[in-house]
Amino acid sequence: MTEAPPTTEEQALADDRPIVIRASNLGKAYTSFASPLQRLRSVLFGRDLSQGSFWALRDFSLDVRKGDVLGVVGQNGAGKSTLLQMLCSTLKPSTGTLEVEGRIAALLELGAGFNPDFSGRDNLLLNGPLLGLTREQLQDRLESIIEFSGIGPFIDQPVKTYSSGMFVRLAFALATSVDPDILVVDEALSVGDGEFARKSFDRILKMKERGTTILFCSHALYQVEAFCTRVVWLDKGQVRAMGAPHEVVREYMLFLAAQSAPALAVSAPAVVQGDTSAKAAQAGPAVHVDTPTSTPGYAQITRVETSINGVVSDQLTCESGVQCTLRVTIEFESDPALPTPAAGMTFEIGTLMILSSVVSKSDGVVLQRDKNGRGTATMRFDSIPLRKGEYVLSAYLGTPDALHFYTEAKRIATLTVVDARPEPGAIDLPHTWELSPGHNR
Numbered sequence: 001m002t003e004a005p006p007t008t009e010e011q012a013l014a015d016d017r018p019i020v021i022r023a024s025n026l027g028k029a030y031t032s033f034a035s036p037l038q039r040l041r042s043v044l045f046g047r048d049l050s051q052g053s054f055w056a057l058r059d060f061s062l063d064v065r066k067g068d069v070l071g072v073v074g075q076n077g078a079g080k081s082t083l084l085q086m087l088c089s090t091l092k093p094s095t096g097t098l099e100v101e102g103r104i105a106a107l108l109e110l111g112a113g114f115n116p117d118f119s120g121r122d123n124l125l126l127n128g129p130l131l132g133l134t135r136e137q138l139q140d141r142l143e144s145i146i147e148f149s150g151i152g153p154f155i156d157q158p159v160k161t162y163s164s165g166m167f168v169r170l171a172f173a174l175a176t177s178v179d180p181d182i183l184v185v186d187e188a189l190s191v192g193d194g195e196f197a198r199k200s201f202d203r204i205l206k207m208k209e210r211g212t213t214i215l216f217c218s219h220a221l222y223q224v225e226a227f228c229t230r231v232v233w234l235d236k237g238q239v240r241a242m243g244a245p246h247e248v249v250r251e252y253m254l255f256l257a258a259q260s261a262p263a264l265a266v267s268a269p270a271v272v273q274g275d276t277s278a279k280a281a282q283a284g285p286a287v288h289v290d291t292p293t294s295t296p297g298y299a300q301i302t303r304v305e306t307s308i309n310g311v312v313s314d315q316l317t318c319e320s321g322v323q324c325t326l327r328v329t330i331e332f333e334s335d336p337a338l339p340t341p342a343a344g345m346t347f348e349i350g351t352l353m354i355l356s357s358v359v360s361k362s363d364g365v366v367l368q369r370d371k372n373g374r375g376t377a378t379m380r381f382d383s384i385p386l387r388k389g390e391y392v393l394s395a396y397l398g399t400p401d402a403l404h405f406y407t408e409a410k411r412i413a414t415l416t417v418v419d420a421r422p423e424p425g426a427i428d429l430p431h432t433w434e435l436s437p438g439h440n441r
């Protein structure tokens with residue numbers, strides 16, 4: 001008899017890495033008011049005008065071991081930020097206990113301690129010690145922090161003159177320079193331009209490789225599944241599931257899909273690409289996307305083209321049983337000084353359910369570029385095992401590890417599959433029938 005594989009709990013028991021975070025029955029209750037004005041009146045007049053309390057997070061217990069990368073997923077208001085803030089000790093729990101071993105760096109409210117009137121350099125000197133850097137460490141690391149931030153000569157200007165991107169880049173560079181034992185990341189990585197997002201992801205990946213414990217909260221489920229070693233799904237302040245990333249993410253996606261089921265109608269194709277969407281959508285079957293060619297450190301999709309059997313269109317039709325070759329071509333520009341980006345695409349039903357995806361990295365494919373960083377990649381599908389329905393195609397260009405996407409060309413085409421068979425379903429699974437008269441037993 002084969003032995004059942006160990007459960008996540010059994011694996012955790014067998015694991016001898018030290019526990020660095022132990023949360024027991026953590027909870028956070030807030031008092032709710034009908035309006036902010038009622039809250040103010042309650043404080044000013046000392047009268048209880050509240051509508052009672054509600055739990056933003058309840059009965060949360062978890063051991064996190066050194067080197068764990070814990071993903072936290074859940075819908076808006078599920079309690080993710082509340083949990084992370086309590087784990088970082090920036091929010092006091094209403095119930096439960098929390099033990100944390102080691103230094104935490106939190107990328108939650110980046111730059112919260114910065115003084116807008118001081119220069120970037122002075123803010124580094126003031127905030128570095130607060131984050132745990134000694135004076136010597138700070139002096140040693142100052143230039144590399146400034147260089148990583150890409151702020152350049154603006155480092156001696158008051159931070160109130162910075163763009164929000166510059167501000168966050170500087171705060172990120174400082175917060176991640178402290179060699180933390182535990183890093184807490186809350187969607188902070190989507191900030192900054194494409195190049196900075198790539199650099200920041202690289203830095204976090206290196207920290208993961210060095211064994212830093214990471215708590216990672218994101219709505220990007222693909223990222224969570226690819227990056228984390230364990231995932232917890234919060235729903236209305238309570239743990240709905242916890243365990244292996246692919247299992248928890250799958251369960252959560254099914255939940256999201258079930259919630260959106262009534263809205264599964266496919267909308268007309270439109271390309272969403274920064275500010276250029278309207279222009280791009282009007283451009284006909286081959287979609288052109290304007291791109292800032294002069295910016296160093298960028299990677300952009302500049303044009304996409306979709307075709308069936310060589311006929312270019314953004315309204316593709318394929319008849320079941322008839323040979324259809326689908327081609328999805330992405331033209332891109334990128335900074336040649338940067339590593340070659342990865343490309344990918346998805347087939348979606350409606351807005352939430354991704355039916356299938358293709359990513360160059362997972363296929364072991366490296367895109368080709370000329371010396372100016374320009375390249376073209378075509379994904380060719382010689383058969384389309386889909387059943388009747390409408391499928392939406394989107395294309396992506398991302399970091400070489402495909403963990404972060406620089407640009408998305410959303411809804412570049414619809415693919416309509418015509419199928420005379422009445423039975424429902426989206427995928428045509430290859431199959432055979434084995435028949436015999438009578439019973440074989």
Ligand SMILES: Nc1ncnc2c1ncn2[C@@H]1O[C@H](COP(=O)(O)OP(=O)(O)OP(=O)(O)O)[C@@H](O)[C@H]1O
Nearest residue numbers: 030031055056074075076077078079080081082083
């Ligand atoms: N200071 C506060 N006072 C009252 N209610 C709060 C406060 N902070 C958060 N909440 C409420 O607690 C619940 C959990 O909020 P939280 O920010 O942790 O959710 P979240 O999962 O991080 O959501 P999102 O994905 O939108 O950031 C929400 O209903 C929110 O409105």
